[in-house]
Amino acid sequence: MISFRKKVIDTSDVMVDIIKVTKSYPPNVHALIDVSLNVNKGEIIFLTGMSGAGKTTLLRLLSRIERQTKGLVEVGGYDLSKLSRSKMQKLRRKIGTAYQDFKLLPERTVAQNIAITMEVAYKRPILIRKRIKKLLDQLGLQDKYNTPASELSRGEQQRVTIARAVANEPDLILADEPTGNLDHETTGRVMELFKECNKKGATLIIATHDESIYSNTNHRVMELYQGKQMFFDSQSKKRQLPSFVDELSFGDL
Amino acid sequence: MISFRKKVIDTSDVMVDIIKVTKSYPPNVHALIDVSLNVNKGEIIFLTGMSGAGKTTLLRLLSRIERQTKGLVEVGGYDLSKLSRSKMQKLRRKIGTAYQDFKLLPERTVAQNIAITMEVAYKRPILIRKRIKKLLDQLGLQDKYNTPASELSRGEQQRVTIARAVANEPDLILADEPTGNLDHETTGRVMELFKECNKKGATLIIATHDESIYSNTNHRVMELYQGKQMFFDSQSKKRQLPSFVDELSFGDL
């Protein structure tokens, strides 16, 4: 799916490959310690863990907003630490991110905010408009098309962020706490949208605290605890007490 | 509790009195329509409703960040629309607000961010330091005392916001979606803190989507639906379908 020119190994099924990654911030914050994760194309995976566990940090490594201190991060078969700037830019256009702090442009309208991801990929204006209209409809924001982002409620802003992330039909969607400001009903709409994207082939990594959105699915859930991989299981949905991480084995990796 | 010089009517038990308040934003957004609410001193009340229902708007009216289009807003017995600037400033020092968008100063440390509410009330530096230490302990942020706010995770930032809101022991606490970025466990800590404040006499108004934090209590819950008061009951915790609001009667108001 992600392909620069012709890539032969693209038959591989692995979208994200994180191997023994450590991320430390100076002076002594260890946000991630020896984390490994392997996400197949078309998979949906949930990332959970207490506040400050390292979820956002993990997602930031995947779009090279931060670089790992140790270990290997591969996305779409590319080792991010070795990718040139222009290739990284192309790769980023294939990754849609819903940031936890939204990063909306307050003076731009909702439509303009969503359009950005499509504009940088040089999509045609008519296409862009149609896509935005459809997304806003799906998220219950149809009458906010021309509203400046600063005049939205928090939950509305969050939905715009999500719309922006998926607008350009990326191959990989990183959603960081996408429903923190949303009520139950709206959360349902957002999850619908995600499922739709997934059906079209997108891989999703969703960081969330909201157990309700993954407790009834059989997607894999990865839990972080103080930067360490705690618990990784596609079936169990119960929280477990912290234990020695290094001794856990991940059969399916 | 809130008192400028000596106030005779202070024996009144009402902390917040909102009567038939309407708030419209130009050109045609009606964020609140004919909402009435009466909160007694020492009460905890939950505000719920879909995203964009008007919760934040209601809280903003209470600290006069916005002014109502119609109706009466009284806090601590004062009609906010008639309060002078300096009295409003004094009143605000008695109201602690945890904003939905945090409003932290990114370059200041956690301690400095929390200290602000106490500094404007001219509290002594030693007192301030002690209070901050205690709050950070309670919220699990003890090792972030000197960390700049920009280097915190979203959940950590949210807790700092809450700490700042309660630091000066206000009489009225307005918490806008205080646990949106927090996991279950941390949410518990925050609710503990709120309960403690309440025990010391503070009135709390908490806007939230998280049913779990009010479903096991017997505090009143007010639901908004597209700016209208939908449902107002101290006992029932189930969501109800929208119906004609005007015909609802509120026995306890």
Add this chain to the structure above:
Amino acid sequence: MNFLFAVFQQTTRNLFQTWGSQVFTLLTITLSVLIFSFFYLVYSNMLNVGKQLGDDLRLVVYLDEEPGPELQEEYRYKILKFDRVDRIEFISSKDAYQRFSTQLGEDKDVLADMPDTFLPPSIEVYPVRSLDTLSRIKRFSDYLMTLPGVLKVQYGREWVERFYTFIQLLRIVVILSGTLLVLTTTLMVAHTIRLSLLSRQDELELLRLVGASSHYMRTPFFLEGAMHGFFGSTGGLFALYVLYNWIQLHFTGSTVLPIFSFTFFPPVILMIIISFSVLLCASGSFISTNKFIRL
């Protein structure tokens, strides 16, 4: 006491936390004061230099005959009646002859055969010098021609005209560049204040929301503005002083005669400039916080 402490804390914290933009602000104000005072100094000295350059400016009034003491008195009276003058000198025919022979130097023997009264007597009028001398001199000359017994009035017409036109041109240049500069510096200072506000907008916004009193929010800005004004203007004036010394050194070194006495500002002017900057900066940043304390 608590208020003072809080304000002090706020101010020092701001100074330390935003030292980059503080330095920039200071630099801007220093430069502005330097530019302003530089032009003021040049302008005030220009008047001076103009005067000194025109030192030998005089009107020579040739008379048909040697005036007696009473007549001299009358001439003096009439001249003084028309306009203020610096001094009036009566030159007899003999004095004129003397001068001429001195001028000829070694060739003075050519005058040997001439009577020592062959040159006409004259009155030399040295008018008070000012920048509008040119037009005044013309009027003066016309007036002097009307006096009885006057043969002819001479002055270095062409030279005077050239000189004063030049001075006037210079004046226009100085005034224009001064205006441009004051415009620029005003823009810069306003801009800097706006920038410093912008960078603290969030903080002010928050302070307002948590109920800080107006004084709590504004006094630090006021103090900071005053400090910027003080240090900026002192620095600017110091730089000007250094520049002034450099010019004087450079200037007296390159010419034979230190003709122009170039003077620096007296202390009073220095004080006025400093206090004016302090006032301006302090009130500028004070007023600019207006919109934040509203609501």
Add this chain to the structure above:
Amino acid sequence: MNFLFAVFQQTTRNLFQTWGSQVFTLLTITLSVLIFSFFYLVYSNMLNVGKQLGDDLRLVVYLDEEPGPELQEEYRYKILKFDRVDRIEFISSKDAYQRFSTQLGEDKDVLADMPDTFLPPSIEVYPVRSLDTLSRIKRFSDYLMTLPGVLKVQYGREWVERFYTFIQLLRIVVILSGTLLVLTTTLMVAHTIRLSLLSRQDELELLRLVGASSHYMRTPFFLEGAMHGFFGSTGGLFALYVLYNWIQLHFTGSTVLPIFSFTFFPPVILMIIISFSVLLCASGSFISTNKFIRL
């Protein structure tokens, strides 16, 4: 095509959405160009005015006897060997007498008894004028004294010294204020660019995150900078032209003779100033986006 469209869209959107700061930037650049070109114009005209003012500057070389044609040739040769001159005039005793009598005007009858050769013959040397004329004239005078048959070399020593000291002072003033101004305008333009970046920092940050190509991010800034440079400098030069006309009007009105021919820039210089501003602003804002495209 798509890229061009996108860049065009970005640029126009920026222009419309931030028109306030756009106007400010334009104003800044206009003012800067105005100030800079104003000083440049004044400086280049000053040289001119200096020349014209010193028009009657000459060295008078008194000779002990009338030089014959060959001797004149030799003098001319020797003088030209030492330094370039504007022109050389030989004044015979008779010419000198003639002049003197013209100078005396109505009193010329006093010369009636004198032989028309009582004044010595002389050579008048008009040196090429430049700003360092003063020191050159002194050296010239010393040299001329060594020529055979020279009695004495005269020039308006005091006047020349005063005049050139004044011109030199003026030069220092103009250069200094020019420097100050260039400093100020550089600071202002840099500052303005920084400000405009700051206000779009979030946008650039986001563009980077969503994978915009470097060109996509930078070209609008480049175009915008170029446009600011173009319109700003054109505006500044236009304002200067208006000012120039005003000065000329004001100037010729207030004096009798339009002595100084004050000239505006030739088109080539205008072109150079404009293209230089365009280049500077465009590359300035282009380079300033450097840090945003990294990572």
